[in-house]
Amino acid sequence: xxxxxxxxxxxxxxxxxxxxxxxxxxxxxLFARQNGGDMILRIEDTDSTRFVPGAxxxxxxxxxxxxxxxxxxxxxxxxxxPYKQSERRDIYRTHVKQLLDEGKAYIAFDTPEELExxxxxxxxxxxxASTRMSMRNSLSMPxxxxxxxxxxxxxxxxxxxxxxxxxxxxxDLIRGKVVINSSILDDKVLYKSADDLPTYHLANIVDDHLxxxxxxxxxEEWLPSAPLHVLLYExxxxxxxxxxxVHLPLLLKPTGKGKLSKRDGKKLGFPVFPMEWKDNExxxxxxxxxxxxxxxxxxxxxxxxxxxxxxxxILSMDDMIKEFSFExxxxxxxxxxxxxAAWFNHEYLINMPDEELAELYKPVLTENGVDVTNYxxxxxxxxxxxxxxxISFVKDxxxxxxxxxxxxxxxxEKDVKKRWKEDTPAIMNELIDVxxxxxxxxxxxxxxxxxxxxTEKGYxxxxxxxxxxxxxxxxxxxxxxxxxxxxxxxEETIKRIKTGIEKIx
RNA sequence: GGCCCAUUCGUCUAUCGGUUAGGACGCAAGAUUUUCAUUCUUGAAAGAGCAGUUCGAUUCUGCUAUGGGCUACCA
Numbered sequence: 001x002x003x004x005x006x007x008x009x010x011x012x013x014x015x016x017x018x019x020x021x022x023x024x025x026x027x028x029x030l031f032a033r034q035n036g037g038d039m040i041l042r043i044e045d046t047d048s049t050r051f052v053p054g055a056x057x058x059x060x061x062x063x064x065x066x067x068x069x070x071x072x073x074x075x076x077x078x079x080x081x082p083y084k085q086s087e088r089r090d091i092y093r094t095h096v097k098q099l100l101d102e103g104k105a106y107i108a109f110d111t112p113e114e115l116e117x118x119x120x121x122x123x124x125x126x127x128x129a130s131t132r133m134s135m136r137n138s139l140s141m142p143x144x145x146x147x148x149x150x151x152x153x154x155x156x157x158x159x160x161x162x163x164x165x166x167x168x169x170x171x172d173l174i175r176g177k178v179v180i181n182s183s184i185l186d187d188k189v190l191y192k193s194a195d196d197l198p199t200y201h202l203a204n205i206v207d208d209h210l211x212x213x214x215x216x217x218x219x220e221e222w223l224p225s226a227p228l229h230v231l232l233y234e235x236x237x238x239x240x241x242x243x244x245x246v247h248l249p250l251l252l253k254p255t256g257k258g259k260l261s262k263r264d265g266k267k268l269g270f271p272v273f274p275m276e277w278k279d280n281e282x283x284x285x286x287x288x289x290x291x292x293x294x295x296x297x298x299x300x301x302x303x304x305x306x307x308x309x310x311x312x313x314i315l316s317m318d319d320m321i322k323e324f325s326f327e328x329x330x331x332x333x334x335x336x337x338x339x340x341a342a343w344f345n346h347e348y349l350i351n352m353p354d355e356e357l358a359e360l361y362k363p364v365l366t367e368n369g370v371d372v373t374n375y376x377x378x379x380x381x382x383x384x385x386x387x388x389x390x391i392s393f394v395k396d397x398x399x400x401x402x403x404x405x406x407x408x409x410x411x412x413e414k415d416v417k418k419r420w421k422e423d424t425p426a427i428m429n430e431l432i433d434v435x436x437x438x439x440x441x442x443x444x445x446x447x448x449x450x451x452x453x454x455t456e457k458g459y460x461x462x463x464x465x466x467x468x469x470x471x472x473x474x475x476x477x478x479x480x481x482x483x484x485x486x487x488x489x490x491e492e493t494i495k496r497i498k499t500g501i502e503k504i505x
Numbered sequence: 506g507g508c509c510c511a512u513u514c515g516u517c518u519a520u521c522g523g524u525u526a527g528g529a530c531g532c533a534a535g536a537u538u539u540u541c542a543u544u545c546u547u548g549a550a551a552g553a554g555c556a557g558u559u560c561g562a563u564u565c566u567g568c569u570a571u572g573g574g575c576u577a578c579c580a
Contacts, residue, residue, distance in 0.1 A: 111578090199580085224508070475540085
């Protein structure tokens, strides 16, 4: 029974796509691509009360930024549409009716308030085979009364009639067989007349079946309801084409307890959303805005709960498509660790061509008041190549290379104390003369001359060079001294030394 | 409370009965360097506990503990 691999990512547009959702989408995508299958994006907007404007657009944009391609969806189209559940009402109605006609579901009139009261009154109350006859539904009430209520326009729901004491088996590609007894399941609401929409469970099963989904790859939070889904496939007579279930472990908070939430990002100072997201009152940081490369995010998130079976960690999307397998998915939740995420970004940054990095640096320079048109691409590329090993994010480039663009205005006190001696100003003046005489100011030749001079005079190498650095950089840090002076040039170098002598004294 | 899932260094993980339990992030030390950083080398760091199966268990089983999820007319 080999059939085409078709998977779906089915978010509900109730907010920004969370990083855990990103991973679910990614695994679906990897599996689809690996098997030449289709990747479907289905919008599950069956809760009309939780709809958030802009969420759907956000999901689309985020997936596009990350390079997670969609084959079928609201925007992409396809032969199995519509791909938005709120546009599939007719389909659901038909299927609900089928279950009703076959006696596999029933109509219930209990209001939310009544149910709440019942739960408060009876400990561990569950709407199931043991209690349904004492509730207000089409099983416990005369048919004409039911009809009257419906004709009256009374709101009702359709509940799935679950037979008690059946052992339901769920076959999961990561966890193996999970067996649970149907008696612990309640008669789940499948449809609400109030908004003429199904609940997740019904819509999910109907759509997965109609869209010929072969593998349902989703978060572990769905594992408890998987038996219900199996029962639904059976009720519809679709057992033979039921998709293969795969439940992924959850992403946990970096510290403390529980699964990762959007609040964690705010608290700990790192993003949990791929891109910036604006709530009613809040702005939530995104990986993109924090300076993460999409490749790094994909790589990092991909390795949270899966590994290629060996020590490799830097994996491109194509690598992961090739290597992905459920056998190498872990069963337990993974803690989200920002340090490691930053390291991945660092790796991608240093392996990127310097020209590309220089392009990414331009907006940062502009932000810091540098007119980039004053600098050649060659200058920028060289600058970036000298300092890229020190950074994890593009924005860090400024801290590491601002002295290529602006002369220091202050001098690090600690370094002045250590390297600026009484005789330093005199030696710096000598240095100016030495530099003036250098024809070829590029790194190697300039270095030879200056080092030769220091040696000849018997000066202290460390003190002279660091005092020199202090005037040019403002503190004792940065790349090789003569790589810096080559880039900023003789004139600027000497000017900075003079200023330094004046200001430090 | 009930049900389900899980449990290897601080974190992400490798191991599919026999290993000095490996790698990575982070951390520490040393080397290198005219500075800071890089780089290199080294180090500290783990099988939750208790039974059982076995010649032999991190690996299989059970119990306990711990963590996580679900328990809605939310997904």
